[in-house]
């Protein structure tokens with residue numbers, strides 16, 4: 214018998230705006246059309262060889278559980294990494310290994326909020342914050358950032374106006390998905406100061422830390438952690454940094470001992486993250502600098518191809534993305550949900566079409582972002598050029 218009595222809160226979990234169009238893409242592929250995926254941040258860059266070697270040489274049998282906090286060897290490698298960035302005060306006891314940065318987001322919401330409490334963030338924002346907020350009974354309160362100012366933060370007063378008795382934290386993503394914005398030192402100092410004054414947690418999602426272009430410097434929350442140890446949380450992940458999306462490894466980092474002890478108890482409930490994944494990722498200290506240099510060069514080149522190409526299409530507006538590998542682009546259409554669906558179901562150029570994500574799913578405020586899309590530049594420059602040509606032709610025909 215079919216049980217239809219699922220919980221209301223289950224029904225309230227939003228579907229991923231990025232994956233909504235998947236059935237249309239599948240149908241296009243069934244018809245023999247090539248789909249260029251600019252809709253999802255799954256990089257095509259190779260995972261470092263030293264990590265793949267661990268898989269090739271795996272002999273341990275049976276495959277046991279790992280430690281709930283994370284495997285000692287892996288935590289040591291992570292501490293080494295943070296220390297090498299200049300944050301020598303980070304110790305193994307400050308790090309909880311998570312099953313992807315995704316689990317770290319969920320833990321952070323659970324750890325700082327009671328059901329019904331609020332977390333401020335800047336829209337457009339990473340859409341899965343909505344999923345984890347809903348799962349944890351947390352309300353996301355969005356503060357608008359605009360394309361014209363490169364999605365940089367508004368004045369302090371605009372942010373402080375959103376603080377209520379229920380506000381517990383501000384969460385940022387820096388470098389930003391979906392906007393590509395990298396917050397300046399002044400912006401970070403403002404956020405720290407707002408949190409300090411209003412007794413809020415500052416949660417910084419830095420899964421794209423290395424992806425910063427044009428010689429800009431990333432200002433990490435780690436720079437402020439010692440000054441404000443109880444209220445700072447770093448969310449991190451290896452998915453993008455080492456092209457390890459499928460390894461499902463992330464980190465929750467804090468100097469607040471109660472927070473760390475609490476998230477460890479959550480981690481004990483799910484026993485451990487993947488043992489093989491951690492063994493593999495423990496090799497991160499052996500990844501040569503040249504790996505990052507190459508990856509960085511490649512993404513900056515992709516960013517340039519995308520930016521210059523899109524800029525040359527009449528009616529298209531975007532600011533140059535400063536980091537990560539995403540950008541929000543204004544298109545000369547009224548409704549990008551409709552346009553993106555049309556691209557997949559009705560438009561073909563040289564047996565190819567493109568899949569991009571309509572931006573409304575990245576806004577918390579209904580009605581915003583209707584003429585915007587998010588583009589992920591996770592393809593090589595040749596495919597990107599082709600994708601831009603398709604978009605150019607599609608916008609004329611649409």
Ligand SMILES: Cc1ncc(COP(=O)(O)O)c(C=O)c1O
Pocket residue numbers: 254312313314315316339386390418420449450451452458461462463
């Ligand atoms: C901003 C941001 N945070 C967190 C994540 C979670 O990544 P993962 O769970 O693969 O570590 C992603 C993935 O795309 C992301 O874009």
